Amino acid sequence: MKKAARKSIRSRKTPVQSRSSATVEAILEATIQVLMTAGAERLTTTLIAARAGVSVGTLYQYFPNKQSVLHAVLEKHLTKVVEALERACSEGRNQPVAVMAEGIVDAFVTAKLERADASVALYAVSANAEANALMQRLRRRSLRALVGALGTAPDASFEEVAGTAEMMYAAMAGATRAVLEGGATPKMVRSLREQLVVLCGAYLAAAGRATSQG
């Protein structure tokens, strides 16, 4: 008789010791590996543990349930992207929108492509309420950075920065996903980056034109 008491979705124990954090790291990496080789529907905790070189019991010592492992993997991965985007926004402040667009798109695409394999694998497990909430949270964080940067552009003034930022983010994320899930060839990847710069540049110019300086 097993009673699955509702527990926190966060890791069961904070990995302070190097041993622990190494184990956690191995589990997170193994999850991506299994996701890529076996697919989302064959992703079992036993398989993850085996791939990580530990026992299932150990996995459950660090994560309360399977869902939380996926959550952690997703969070780690997405956080890197958000941070890259935040850095780019920070560096792009007070630059013309064209420069800004280029810097931000580049940072976003580079971060996503850094681990293109993981990105694709993770799309497969991001289709659930839990993951959605996480993505929304990080999306809002990204939007704050974008809005902050857009507001400093000397050559544009946006009627509705929030909406503009949202659309730009959606276009970047959506296009990148489409390319990755379609199976990204180097040519497509190069094309993605360039086209995305054109797209975002044009969009920001158009959206910020209203009061832009002649």
Next chain:
Amino acid sequence: MKKAARKSIRSRKTPVQSRSSATVEAILEATIQVLMTAGAERLTTTLIAARAGVSVGTLYQYFPNKQSVLHAVLEKHLTKVVEALERACSEGRNQPVAVMAEGIVDAFVTAKLERADASVALYAVSANAEANALMQRLRRRSLRALVGALGTAPDASFEEVAGTAEMMYAAMAGATRAVLEGGATPKMVRSLREQLVVLCGAYLAAAGRATSQG
């Protein structure tokens, strides 16, 4: 016997009789209903059948396995969108890119939002190889229509129409998904359509500028 030998994923029989097609229809609709009310992980064949008012046995009379039911639902839903897009492309031929962009974006967004609930629900089951293949197929079909239309624009000439079409499609699909999965309020929806027109219009103008006629 859980894992059936891989059979054709297409429907076992083409539903020509009205009786059969009504049943198939009920099953497809029930699938969406269950998906929306119970979620992807509680989507069972028994539940689908019950909701459709038939028995599991009957479900398996028309579909070789669960996967094929999802495939059929997804195909039906996505096909509608593609057809709307094709119609818009057809109607937009020989129109200036701005007009074209508006027509295509409007058609796409309208089709997606027609059954926004279903769209969101289906995202949850589209994260697998099978579904991916289907989506790629329909995506290519959409791209053909887009490329065809873009080529007829009198006020623009694209260096790389294929790439331009891909990017435009990715932006539309990605942005729409982002809005829908984020929980679409009417305001966001309106904003989506307008912003997407601006974005696509600006992008097509920029991408087609090189040799655009003065």
Next chain:
Amino acid sequence: MKKAARKSIRSRKTPVQSRSSATVEAILEATIQVLMTAGAERLTTTLIAARAGVSVGTLYQYFPNKQSVLHAVLEKHLTKVVEALERACSEGRNQPVAVMAEGIVDAFVTAKLERADASVALYAVSANAEANALMQRLRRRSLRALVGALGTAPDASFEEVAGTAEMMYAAMAGATRAVLEGGATPKMVRSLREQLVVLCGAYLAAAGRATSQG
């Protein structure tokens, strides 16, 4: 990912068909068999199903979880005892306490010993809140019957019938359990019945003496 949604502890479907009720019956009987041969800690649903000649899946078609199987077995068994006691109380009405005591004790002991093996086996699974609640419920039902009967005794008047009934019931149940768990030899069993008649007879006489008729 298994979500054990809280369900009713009662049987999942009411077994109306003969086939179903036969299966349910087989499962209940198998539970007792396994309990006797393997003990409470080796009582697994798989073992129960195997012993009943069905698959685990079938077991879970009729019972929402392991606990509910035990609940059903216990309820069935205890209900028989209560009913026997109720019958005896009914038949003992308006009889002198000595006659009453003999009839009730006899009925109780006979019912318990009818399936002495099952009784012993079930003690092992009755040590939990769920089972406790069930036992309390049936105990109260027994007490109502006892109180009703005691009130009609022509040769006794009880100051506190409720308390007297409780004590009598506790003595009968406790003594029977002690004998059964100690391993009942025929001699002990005979002794139990006789001694229990003496004990209950003496107790009722003593407790009802206050206003008993000369």
Next chain:
Amino acid sequence: MKKAARKSIRSRKTPVQSRSSATVEAILEATIQVLMTAGAERLTTTLIAARAGVSVGTLYQYFPNKQSVLHAVLEKHLTKVVEALERACSEGRNQPVAVMAEGIVDAFVTAKLERADASVALYAVSANAEANALMQRLRRRSLRALVGALGTAPDASFEEVAGTAEMMYAAMAGATRAVLEGGATPKMVRSLREQLVVLCGAYLAAAGRATSQG
């Protein structure tokens, strides 16, 4: 390695050092605490150790396995009751049965109620062969004391002292358990003691009447 080879169920080492015996004591007490707060099915060695303020490893330093911890707790608890009963029997020698009954019942009930919480908690882990053997052993010891005392009663002569003692013991233990498991209110407890005195007194009088002195 879950199923250890059967080892001695007694404590691994006799705790002679004060340090050790304090640890053992803490573990035994913690077991009762966990049993009361978490219940028998959530009683884990890790939880016991944590509650006792030691590590699991330490627990296994003093007890060969989980079962032996429960055994020790049960033994300690039941032994106190037996000793109280033996004292009462000793003090009741050569007294009339009524006096004897009162003394013995009082001692038994007082001892059981001293740690009513623990008593209830322990019922939950006493349903297994191991515990049964222990209880039988202590029961026989109690019976010896009872038989010894009953034989000295000046106003009664029992045909079958052994049987009479058994029945009296069963009635006391059974009734007490029924009250405790039913959830003992102070009123019920008081009632228990009084009623039990009446019951045992009446029973001993009845059973010893045959050759009792006018």
Next chain:
DNA sequence: CATGAATGAGGTTTCATTCAT
């Protein structure tokens, strides 16, 4: 002696699929 991370067998439960009626 104490610690507590690691182990992994095994228990419970689900659900896609079949097939006798």
Next chain:
DNA sequence: TATGAATGAAACCTCATTCAT
């Protein structure tokens, strides 16, 4: 054709026990 009871493989998760530090 429709039904739905039966199947059983396989997933998740627990926890008694060990042993390197």
